[in-house]
Amino acid sequence: MIVLFLSLVFSFSAVAEETESSVPENYNAELAQELGADDYGMKMYVMAFLKQGPNRDQPPEEAAKLQKAHMDNIIRMAESGELVLAGPFAKNDQGIQGIYIFNVKTVEEAEALTNTDPAIKAGRLKMELIPWYGSAALMKVTEISKSLAKKSF
Secondary structure, eight states, X not given: OHHHHHHHHHHHHXXXXXXXXXXXXXXXXXXXXXXXXXXXXXXXXXXXXXXXXXXXXXXXXXXXXXXXXXXXXXXXXXXXXXXXXXEEOOOOTTOEEEEEEESOSSHHHHHHHHTTOHHHHTTSXXXXXXXXXXXXXXXXXXXXXXXXXXXXX
């Protein structure tokens, strides 16, 4: 019985050593925890494809106001940490206008944020929301991008 116990203790110690030694030297546990990373450095987000909505016949002045309000909403969500990444696509035949990556775990949470967008409310844009598993490092994009931009929207 004692031999079996010592054997189990030795086996457990060997597994623990193997696990500890397999962690990369540059692994930053504190940063991984701060960013919500799993063991692979990844986390769940919700990706949104912004598409042309059914109501795109606003007069130019109203369309410009909606675009400004849309951009203000993007900035607000980015500053609050709810939106990790946003940007337009080049003109394309699919009607896809842009992309968002929300820092939320569920489509329902992303939908609530989507519904704060004046362009969505007006029907100028609509969103397709899809859960996405990506690098937790994306959480640093907004912070880093502030040091790269000469102008703001």
